[in-house]
Amino acid sequence: MRPGSPASVLPSPGVAAVSAPDMRTASALTAARLALARDLQLAFRRPSQLVQPLAFFAIVTLLFPLAISPELSRLKFVAPGVLWAAALLASLLALEFLFRDDASDGTLEQYALSGQSLTGLMFAKTVAHWLLTGLPLALTAPLAAVSLGAPATAMPGVLLAVAVGTVPLSLIGSIGAALTLGMKRSGALLSLLTLPLSLPVLIFGARATQLAIGGASILAPVELLGALAVLAVTLAPLAAAAAVRISLE
Amino acid sequence: MTWTWFHRLGSPPYVYGLAARLTPWFAWPAALLIAAGLVGGLVLAPPDYQQGDGYRILYVHAPSAWMSLMVYTTMALAAAVGLIWRIKVAHAVAASCAPIGASFTLAALVTGALWGQPMWGTFWQWDPRLTSELILFFLYLGYMGLRAGLEDTQRADRASAVLAVVGVVNVPIIHYSVTWWNSLHQAPSIMRLAKPTMPAVMLVPLLAMLLGFTLLFGALLLVRLRGEVLARERTASWIREAVSA
Amino acid sequence: MREFLDMGGYAAFVWPAYAVTFGVIVLNIVWAQRLLRRSRAEAQRRLAMRGEAP
Numbered sequence: 001m002r003p004g005s006p007a008s009v010l011p012s013p014g015v016a017a018v019s020a021p022d023m024r025t026a027s028a029l030t031a032a033r034l035a036l037a038r039d040l041q042l043a044f045r046r047p048s049q050l051v052q053p054l055a056f057f058a059i060v061t062l063l064f065p066l067a068i069s070p071e072l073s074r075l076k077f078v079a080p081g082v083l084w085a086a087a088l089l090a091s092l093l094a095l096e097f098l099f100r101d102d103a104s105d106g107t108l109e110q111y112a113l114s115g116q117s118l119t120g121l122m123f124a125k126t127v128a129h130w131l132l133t134g135l136p137l138a139l140t141a142p143l144a145a146v147s148l149g150a151p152a153t154a155m156p157g158v159l160l161a162v163a164v165g166t167v168p169l170s171l172i173g174s175i176g177a178a179l180t181l182g183m184k185r186s187g188a189l190l191s192l193l194t195l196p197l198s199l200p201v202l203i204f205g206a207r208a209t210q211l212a213i214g215g216a217s218i219l220a221p222v223e224l225l226g227a228l229a230v231l232a233v234t235l236a237p238l239a240a241a242a243a244v245r246i247s248l249e
Numbered sequence: 250m251t252w253t254w255f256h257r258l259g260s261p262p263y264v265y266g267l268a269a270r271l272t273p274w275f276a277w278p279a280a281l282l283i284a285a286g287l288v289g290g291l292v293l294a295p296p297d298y299q300q301g302d303g304y305r306i307l308y309v310h311a312p313s314a315w316m317s318l319m320v321y322t323t324m325a326l327a328a329a330v331g332l333i334w335r336i337k338v339a340h341a342v343a344a345s346c347a348p349i350g351a352s353f354t355l356a357a358l359v360t361g362a363l364w365g366q367p368m369w370g371t372f373w374q375w376d377p378r379l380t381s382e383l384i385l386f387f388l389y390l391g392y393m394g395l396r397a398g399l400e401d402t403q404r405a406d407r408a409s410a411v412l413a414v415v416g417v418v419n420v421p422i423i424h425y426s427v428t429w430w431n432s433l434h435q436a437p438s439i440m441r442l443a444k445p446t447m448p449a450v451m452l453v454p455l456l457a458m459l460l461g462f463t464l465l466f467g468a469l470l471l472v473r474l475r476g477e478v479l480a481r482e483r484t485a486s487w488i489r490e491a492v493s494a
Numbered sequence: 495m496r497e498f499l500d501m502g503g504y505a506a507f508v509w510p511a512y513a514v515t516f517g518v519i520v521l522n523i524v525w526a527q528r529l530l531r532r533s534r535a536e537a538q539r540r541l542a543m544r545g546e547a548p
Contacts, residue, residue, distance in 0.1 A: 175412075179408045179412060180398070183398055186398070189391075189394050189395065192387065192390060192391045192394055193391045193395065195387070196384050196387045196419075197416070197419050199426065200419075200423055200425075203426045203427065203429070203430045207433065224426075235415075239411055239415050242332075242411055246407040246408050246411065247408065249404060249407075296502055301501075301502035301503065301504060302500075302501040302502030302503075302504050303501070303502065303503075303508060305504075306511040310511065312515075313515055348522075352518045352521060353518060355518065356518040359511070360511040360515060363511040367507050465519065469522050469526050472526040472527060473526045475533075476526065476530035476531075476532070477529075477533075479530070479533035479536075479537055480529075483536070488541065491537075492538050492541070
């Protein structure tokens with residue numbers, strides 16, 4: 001296998017480590033692409049890991065009609081909040097597997113030592129994470145919204161809002177996950193670190209969903225969500241890389 | 250010339266001694282200003298025409314809220330300095346700030362609620378300022394929780410420093426989004442003081458309290474810093490002279 | 495004096511607010527001094543253990 005070729009970097013069955021020389025010689029873009037491909041490949045070997053956050057999202061959504069009222073007309077008012085609270089919690093759950101396996105099998109250290117920009121690799125990992133968690137959530141959310149009384153016309157709006165909103169969630173979450181790397185039972189602490197920073201996403205996202213349900217234009221809050229996403233893309237991978245280095249020292 | 254001063258501030262024994270000498274210069278003026286502010290705010294200032302004597306909570310609520318933000322910013326700044334220049338004393342400063350800031354945030358929340366009850370008719374309101382303050386409280390708790398959860402001091406210092414810097418970037422965003430959210434959902438229920446511009450007799454005690462609390466923070470920080478520095482430098486040779494003093 | 499304590503009817507809110515704030519101030523002072531005292535004691539203990547007591 002040629003050095004730098006995808007096959008030599010992607011783990012063969014039973015071997016999880018990334019080959020360091022391949023990462024070292026690859027260009028930044030190639031390295032990022034390889035890290036992304038690796039994460040996606042590994043994730044599809046463990047489908048349960050992908051399904052669990054979605055199942056959690058579905059169950060939490062189910063809680064509210066049972067707790068409040070089966071009447072769709074009443075649920076419609078709480079739908080935006082319930083949807084986004086559930087999405088936030090589901091994405092928190094999904095953060096667990098962002099670094100866990102890479103930290104335990106030494107891949108993360110390989111990344112840090114590879115000479116490649118750790119920021120770029122963090123960005124690649126977070127993109128993979130969003131594709132694996134945020135995007136499925138975005139595709140499931142319209143159904144959840146309808147189950148909570150939203151009209152079918154709201155579905156595209158909900159999809160867009162959740163798709164854009166989960167981007168900063170994955171990015172902000174990656175910082176918390178990197179800071180608490182290797183800590184046992186860090187779930188509660190990770191939530192405490194990530195949730196306050198994610199609240200603007202919740203606020204704008206819920207507003208967008210509310211407008212979508214009401215049939216109004218969701219442009220303004222979605223633009224704000226987009227701004228948050230851009231800010232997160234610019235700053236979060238840097239902070240996550242710094243946090244990973246600190247945690248690995 | 251300036252760099253010598255900067256480098257000396259990075260030296261734990263120097264800082265330990267300096268902090269001891271500086272503390273009275275913060276503590277006594279703080280006590281005087283707070284006492285003066287109390288007299289001015291509770292006795293000399295007249296009742297507000299709308300809120301009567303109830304508005305006097307301002308004289309403890311506003312300084313507490315000011316403290317919560319100022320201390321967080323100081324903490325983030327010290328953390329950034331420690332992270333960038335790898336100065337341990339800066340990390341000690343950040344660590345010392347957190348409990349002070351968190352407790353004053355709590356004071357701001359409680360005094361805000363106590364002010365809210367007679368004015369709004371309810372102890373809690375999702376008013377933008379109180380909501381932002383509550384979120385700030387969680388930011389402090391997260392910082393302290395992260396520090397507590399990491400045993401290695403160096404990792405704790407640097408990890409919590411990253412968190413503090415990320416947090417401080419978020420504070421204006423959170424404040425903006427909460428204010429925006431609040432303006433959508435309810436008529437602005439800002440705590441009104443009779444006129445937008447306060448007369449001097451009401452304003453001066455407020456300024457005295459704000460300044461007094463700030464100096465108090467300085468004193469508290471200096472005392473805590475000495476404790477922190479000492480705890481971190483357990484086996485250093487300068488300790489012997491320092492503790493026998 | 496009565497009027498002062500009564501705070502125009504708002505006494506139940508004003509005085510607890512002041513009490514809480516000053517409670518926090520006192521707590522901070524005590525806590526900070528306790529931390530310093532403990533650190534000093536700990537440092538002295540360690541020096542004594544190593545036979546380098548001042």
